[in-house]
Amino acid sequence: MEKVDFDHGSVLKNIVQTALPMLVAQVISLLYSIVDRIYIGRIEGYGTQALGAIGLCFPMIMIIGAFTNMFGLGGAPLFSIELGRKNREKAGTVLGTAFRLELTAGVLLMLACELFAPQMLSMFGAAGDELGFAVPYIRIYLIGTVFFMVSTGMNPYMNAQGYATVGMKSVLAGAVANIVLDPVFIFMLGLGVNGAAVATVLSQFLSMLFVLKFFWSDKNEFPIDVHDLISFPYAKEIISLGLSSFVMQCTNSLVSAACNSVLIQTGGPLYVSVMTIVSSVRQILDTPILAVTEGASPVISYNFGAQKPKKVLEAIRMMAVIAIVYTCLMWLLIERFPLLFIKIFSDDAALQQLALTPLHLYFFAFVFQAFQYCGQTVFKALNKKKQAIFFSLFRKVVLVVPLTYLLPYVFRMGTDGVFAAEPVSNVVGGLACFTTMVVMVIPQLRGTRLD
Numbered sequence: 001m002e003k004v005d006f007d008h009g010s011v012l013k014n015i016v017q018t019a020l021p022m023l024v025a026q027v028i029s030l031l032y033s034i035v036d037r038i039y040i041g042r043i044e045g046y047g048t049q050a051l052g053a054i055g056l057c058f059p060m061i062m063i064i065g066a067f068t069n070m071f072g073l074g075g076a077p078l079f080s081i082e083l084g085r086k087n088r089e090k091a092g093t094v095l096g097t098a099f100r101l102e103l104t105a106g107v108l109l110m111l112a113c114e115l116f117a118p119q120m121l122s123m124f125g126a127a128g129d130e131l132g133f134a135v136p137y138i139r140i141y142l143i144g145t146v147f148f149m150v151s152t153g154m155n156p157y158m159n160a161q162g163y164a165t166v167g168m169k170s171v172l173a174g175a176v177a178n179i180v181l182d183p184v185f186i187f188m189l190g191l192g193v194n195g196a197a198v199a200t201v202l203s204q205f206l207s208m209l210f211v212l213k214f215f216w217s218d219k220n221e222f223p224i225d226v227h228d229l230i231s232f233p234y235a236k237e238i239i240s241l242g243l244s245s246f247v248m249q250c251t252n253s254l255v256s257a258a259c260n261s262v263l264i265q266t267g268g269p270l271y272v273s274v275m276t277i278v279s280s281v282r283q284i285l286d287t288p289i290l291a292v293t294e295g296a297s298p299v300i301s302y303n304f305g306a307q308k309p310k311k312v313l314e315a316i317r318m319m320a321v322i323a324i325v326y327t328c329l330m331w332l333l334i335e336r337f338p339l340l341f342i343k344i345f346s347d348d349a350a351l352q353q354l355a356l357t358p359l360h361l362y363f364f365a366f367v368f369q370a371f372q373y374c375g376q377t378v379f380k381a382l383n384k385k386k387q388a389i390f391f392s393l394f395r396k397v398v399l400v401v402p403l404t405y406l407l408p409y410v411f412r413m414g415t416d417g418v419f420a421a422e423p424v425s426n427v428v429g430g431l432a433c434f435t436t437m438v439v440m441v442i443p444q445l446r447g448t449r450l451d
Contacts, residue, residue, distance in 0.1 A: 004162035006084070006302040011314040019295025021164035025155070026287045028168070028175035034344075036196040037280055039182050041346045043192055046133075048273055048348050050193050053133035055276030056126040056260060059253040060117070060138055064109055064145055066249030068153045071101040073294075074242015076156035077301040077381050083160065084305025090234075092222040095157050097234040099215070099224050102153040106146035113142050125260040130269065137197045144201035151207035158214060160298045161221065166214050174207030244380055244388030251396030258404045259418050266408050267415040273346075274355045278362050278419065281341045285330050285363075289370060292322050293377040300381035309445040316378055316441075320434075323370035331366045334359065358419040365423035368430035375433035378441055387436065395429030 004017045041051045075098035082091035113120065117138050118131065126134045151170060158167040178199055185195030215224050256279070263271040296319035303311040334341065342355045372395060379388035400421050407417025407424075 004164065006162065006299060007306075011299060011303075011311050012318055014299045015292070015296050015315060015318055018159055018162075018164045018298060019291050021168040022159060022295050023288055023291035025164075025168040025171040026291050028171045030283055030287055034280060034284065035179055035182050036200060037276065037345055039186050040193055040196055041348075043186065048270070048346065048351055049129060050133050051276050051346065052269055052273035053126065053130040054137060054193065054196075055272050055279070056121060056124055056130055056134050057138045057141070058276075058279070059124045059257045060113060060120055061141070062249050062253035062256060064113070064148065065152075066246045066253070067105045067109060068102065068149045069249055070242035070246035071098045071105065071149075071238055072153035072156045072242075073245040073380065074098075074240075075101075075238040076160050077297060077383060078237055078241060079157055080160045080298045080301035080381075081305035081383065084302040088222075093231055093234050094238065095222045096224050096228055097231045098157065098238055099150070099154060100228070100230045101235060101238065102149045103146065104230070106149040109149075110142050110145035113145070114139060117142070124257040125264055125272075130272075133193050137193050140194055140197035141200060144204040147201065147204035147208040151204060151211045154211050154215065156294070156298075157222075158211075159294070160301075163214070163219065164295070166219070167211075170207050170210035170214070173210050174203040177206050178203035240385050241380065241383060241388070243385065244376065244392045247389055247392040248376070248396065251392065251400075255396055255400050255404065258401050262404055262408055262418050263415055266418070270351070270354065271358075271415050271418075273351060274358050275418075277342055277345045277351075277355050278358055280345055281334075281359065282362070284341075284344075285334075285366070286369070288326055289323050289373050292319055292326070293373045297377055297381045300378065301383075304382055312382075313442070313445050316374070319377065320370070320374045323374055324367060327367040327370040331363060334363045334366070357416065361416060361419040362422050364420075365426040365430075368423075368426040371430035371434035372426065375430075375437040378437050382441065384441075387440070391429070391433040391436070394432065395425050399425035399429055 004014055006014055009017075037051060037054065040054055041047045043050055075094050079091050079094045079098075082088075082094065118135050121131060121134050121138065151174070155167040155170070158164070158170075181199035181202060182196055185191045185199045186193075187195075189195060191198065214220055259275055260272050263275055296315050299315045300312050303309075303315065338356055338359050339352060342352050342359060346352060346355075372391070376388060376391060378384075379391070403421035403424055404418055407413045407420055408415065409417075411417060413420060
């Protein structure tokens with residue numbers, strides 16, 4: 001299963017061939033941050049406190065991820081559409097422009113965040129002892145910004161060419177290195193929290209080398225010329241479509257900061273550690289949905305460009321069914337075995353008990369997350385920028401952030417209100433996004449009007 005041929009084979013086969021390596025790659029990629037938290041939470045004497053401090057770094061890390069996704073997930077559907085249209089010259093220009101955007105933004109973000117790290121962390125709720133852990137960690141982590149952006153941002157372009165297994169291998173190399181290096185730097189060399197950041201940077205560098213090796217190899221049909229400049233007309237197209245992914249990640253950062261702030265005020269710093277655990281579980285459970293939706297995306301985009309509406313409709317149906325069934329099963333597991341997930345990140349019995357109710361609340365309407373992801377994926381894959389951006393903003397900015405303040409204070413739910421904001425937004429936002437997609441896109445495809 002070296003290369004997926006989007007012109008042949010069933011839609012389900014194409015999705016599976018793309019999604020399975022992406023699932024493995026995303027699970028492995030998740031280990032970059034998850035393994036850090038598992039080890040950090042077990043540092044003797046201050047593991048629980050350090051875990052909360054690292055949680056305060058999430059908003060900054062999400063901002064970097066927002067720019068990465070804007071150029072990666074924004075350009076990849078355009079790249080796939082042009083491949084479907086057999087317009088190889090434009091496809092190659094899109095890919096090269098995306099690479100240069102990732103590289104340039106990576107350097108600028110690293111410099112800006114390094115310079116203002118303490119101020120940004122304070123704005124996101126870090127103070128006192130938390131700043132003492134968070135500032136050194138994030139400053140080391142930021143050294144790998146370019147490595148992360150190039151390796152992660154260019155992966156969708158390998159998938160779009162049908163080389164999902166190559167993308168998986170690039171992530172695997174970095175993840176294995178991270179798993180091996182984490183205990184060495186954290187415990188053996190006694191670097192503690194900072195050691196986790198060092199291990200992550202080195203691992204990201206290794207992943208980037210694997211990605212660059214592919215793009216400068218014979219397998220890649222669209223070589224990147226390092227001497228070319230950014231093509232601004234194509235950059236504008238990439239950024240405009242990628243804004244939905246950018247907004248989603250930035251609003252995740254905003255939500256994370258808002259949650260941490262309210263939790264500190266209503267429950268104390270320990271609840272930031274609880275949110276770190278709950279968010280980490282969410283990352284784990286989101287990974288298969290993302291693999292399925294991102295695996296379906298190039299299939300949808302390619303067939304859209306190739307004027308094959310029946311295959312586009314079939315891909316949408318397959319994606320939705322798989323995502324809905326999966327989220328239902330995961331909700332049942334959370335309800336039945338919550339401690340199984342919580343114990344991954346902490347051995348602290350008191351913290352485990354404290355996290356039980358928040359975990360149940362947060363995942364109460366997890367199935368509606370599938371509706372949100374499926375709707376967003378279709379809008380991006382079909383180059384419907386306005387809808388993709390609107391529903392990114394609607395769920396997070398219009399729903400989650402206000403609810404994070406209204407439920408704890410106005411409805412007097414305290415810390416429970418912070419965790420309850422997620423399921424409420426999932427129901428309203430997910431249904432609104434999916435329903436709009438069905439009403440707008442399905443009739444268009446059945447009418448074969450693919451403009």
